Amino acid sequence: MTQDILQHAEGGVLTLTFNRPARKNAITVAMYAALADSLEQAADDAAIRVVVIQGNVATFTAGNDIADFQNAPAPSAQGEGKRPAERFLHAIATFPKPLLAAVCGPAVGVGVTMLLHCDLVFCGDNAMFSMPFVNLGLVPEAASSLLLPQMVGYRRAAQLLLTGEPFTAETALDFGLVNTIVPPDECNDFARGMAARLAAKPLTSLIETKRLMKGEQQEAVLARMAKEGAVFGRMLHEPAAREAFAAFVQKRKPDFSAC
Numbered sequence: 001m002t003q004d005i006l007q008h009a010e011g012g013v014l015t016l017t018f019n020r021p022a023r024k025n026a027i028t029v030a031m032y033a034a035l036a037d038s039l040e041q042a043a044d045d046a047a048i049r050v051v052v053i054q055g056n057v058a059t060f061t062a063g064n065d066i067a068d069f070q071n072a073p074a075p076s077a078q079g080e081g082k083r084p085a086e087r088f089l090h091a092i093a094t095f096p097k098p099l100l101a102a103v104c105g106p107a108v109g110v111g112v113t114m115l116l117h118c119d120l121v122f123c124g125d126n127a128m129f130s131m132p133f134v135n136l137g138l139v140p141e142a143a144s145s146l147l148l149p150q151m152v153g154y155r156r157a158a159q160l161l162l163t164g165e166p167f168t169a170e171t172a173l174d175f176g177l178v179n180t181i182v183p184p185d186e187c188n189d190f191a192r193g194m195a196a197r198l199a200a201k202p203l204t205s206l207i208e209t210k211r212l213m214k215g216e217q218q219e220a221v222l223a224r225m226a227k228e229g230a231v232f233g234r235m236l237h238e239p240a241a242r243e244a245f246a247a248f249v250q251k252r253k254p255d256f257s258a259c
């Protein structure tokens with residue numbers, strides 16, 4: 001079990017904490033596997049009623065680890081079965097109980113798209129969100145190409161996904177991507193407090209309410225994830241993404257003039 005994801009269960013609330021500060025909590029294959037394992041177990045564990053995903057006061061997560069992107073196997077070389085990132089995305093998209101997130105500092109890529117699957121999202125006023133898929137020669141994932149236009153409207157989704165530019169906590173609140181902005185050093189406690197309030201409610205009712213709100217769309221969400229995943233997996237190995245990853249590692253601007 002990786003130490004880069006911390007788990008703490010108390011009073012019916014499971015808290016999953018990104019704990020890789022030296023890499024801005026960038027998510028590795030092992031971290032996806034740990035998150036997927038925890039969520040899959042929590043879905044079936046009667047002792048867990050609510051899950052909170054959080055980072056620390058300075059960073060939520062810098063998204064997928066770029067080195068893992070560089071080392072990803074070509075689609076033709078992938079074995080049978082779901083990869084850990086796919087298992088994680090499936091687990092958050094189908095998680096039956098309340099799923100909360102507390103976001104401070106940067107939330108990049110999957111650090112934002114995972115929030116579209118959470119029921120309640122709280123952020124610090126230092127939160128800075130971005131979905132730079134296009135800037136990395138990639139496409140959106142986690143069914144964000146479906147969910148984001150639904151949640152914020154096509155025009156705003158196009159602004160966020162086509163430019164990939166960072167946006168603030170205020171914009172996230174204005175667009176309806178977060179519920180509340182709080183001081184960063186109170187954010188995780190705020191989420192934990194709300195989780196404890198939810199954990200005291202009848203779980204059967206919480207589950208049925210969530211199912212009524214989300215149930216009918218689940219098939220479309222999973223289908224979109226699969227479609228995005230196929231394009232994403234192919235584009236990871238194309239020149240634009242290879243140039244973007246190399247530029248990130250070499251701390252230079254990418255040159256897309258040939259892409």
Ligand code: COA
Nearest residue numbers: 022023024026062063064065066067106108109110132133
């Ligand atoms: N994958 C791998 N390493 C990452 C990373 C990632 N996604 N994000 C940050 N790191 C590493 C940096 O390379 C740096 O390593 P170094 O100390 O060896 O130089 C270290 O974490 C600290 O990051 P740094 O960029 O110096 O921090 P910052 O505060 O200036 O900026 C971010 C923070 C998150 C804005 C910036 O790191 C960033 O944009 N990261 C890439 C995000 C990204 O494109 N993710 C993929 C999305 S699909």
